[in-house]
Amino acid sequence: MSIVSVRNLTREYPQGTHTVHALRGVDLDIEPGEFTVLMGPSGSGKTTLLNLIGALDEPTAGTVTIDGRELSAMSSGERSDLRLERLGFVFQSYNLIPVLSAFENAEFVLMLRGMGKSERTQRVMETLHAVGLEGMEDRRPNQLSGGQQQRVAVARAIAGKPALVLADEPTANLDSKTSGELIELMKALNEQHGVTFLFATHDPSVMAAAKRVVRLVDGKIDEDLRR
Numbered sequence: 169m170s171i172v173s174v175r176n177l178t179r180e181y182p183q184g185t186h187t188v189h190a191l192r193g194v195d196l197d198i199e200p201g202e203f204t205v206l207m208g209p210s211g212s213g214k215t216t217l218l219n220l221i222g223a224l225d226e227p228t229a230g231t232v233t234i235d236g237r238e239l240s241a242m243s244s245g246e247r248s249d250l251r252l253e254r255l256g257f258v259f260q261s262y263n264l265i266p267v268l269s270a271f272e273n274a275e276f277v278l279m280l281r282g283m284g285k286s287e288r289t290q291r292v293m294e295t296l297h298a299v300g301l302e303g304m305e306d307r308r309p310n311q312l313s314g315g316q317q318q319r320v321a322v323a324r325a326i327a328g329k330p331a332l333v334l335a336d337e338p339t340a341n342l343d344s345k346t347s348g349e350l351i352e353l354m355k356a357l358n359e360q361h362g363v364t365f366l367f368a369t370h371d372p373s374v375m376a377a378a379k380r381v382v383r384l385v386d387g388k389i390d391e392d393l394r395r
């Protein structure tokens with residue numbers, strides 16, 4: 169079964185007297201274990217599509233099904249449970265909580281899930297180790313470089329072993345070396361731990377690592393290549 173199944177997905181934004189057609193009938197399936205890049209020019213609908221798949225926004229028409237459950241048939245409480253239990257998010261601007269340490273940022277989702285302290289601690293330490301932040305557990309975001317902050321964000325996204333990680337231009341604020349290292353990390357998490365990733369990006373190093381490239385143009389899928 170696909171993790172994500174998108175059908176005829178349409179999102180319009182009313183904009184004064186006219187309508188912005190951000191997505192115009194997108195069909196897309198994401199299978200477990202895939203490492204997919206969503207590319208396309210600025211304004212082509214990448215963020216809109218990720219937000220709809222992540223249950224952060226609601227479509228004008230069409231459906232998103234995650235793990236066999238259609239989002240529009242769920243209550244908003246069920247959708248937030250699904251986000252918490254099944255999805256991980258990485259954003260362009262890291263979105264870490266400034267007053268919390270790396271450890272606490274990564275732990276946050278597990279606390280919301282009600283995981284016990286000892287299991288949580290073990291899981292966070294393992295995850296921070298996996299993303300190369302061993303020894304930096306107690307640092308706050310402003311005591312970390314951009315690349316390290318994004319590693320904390322990746323740790324937070326994967327600590328709960330989600331079925332799918334959605335990443336919106338995760339390397340946009342990183343230099344090319346740091347961005348290359350972050351991609352290698354996510355690739356390793358994909359290959360060794362089977363984490364399924366869906367990225368929106370312009371970054372050539374992310375595209376080079378992808379097993380599948382989906383190109384959006386003007387709110388429609390223009391090309392879908394597996395390699």
Ligand SMILES: Nc1ncnc2c1ncn2[C@@H]1O[C@H](COP(=O)(O)OP(=O)(O)O)[C@@H](O)[C@H]1O
Pocket residue numbers: 181182183188189190208209210211212213214215216217
């Ligand atoms: N909240 C919004 N209100 C109005 N228009 C929006 C909003 N969000 C996105 N759009 C428009 O929808 C289109 C797709 O945007 P977006 O999904 O952000 O594209 P991308 O991530 O590929 O750059 C663009 O024309 C954008 O201006």
Ligand SMILES: [Mg+2]
Pocket residue numbers: 214215216336368
């Ligand atoms: Mg975007």
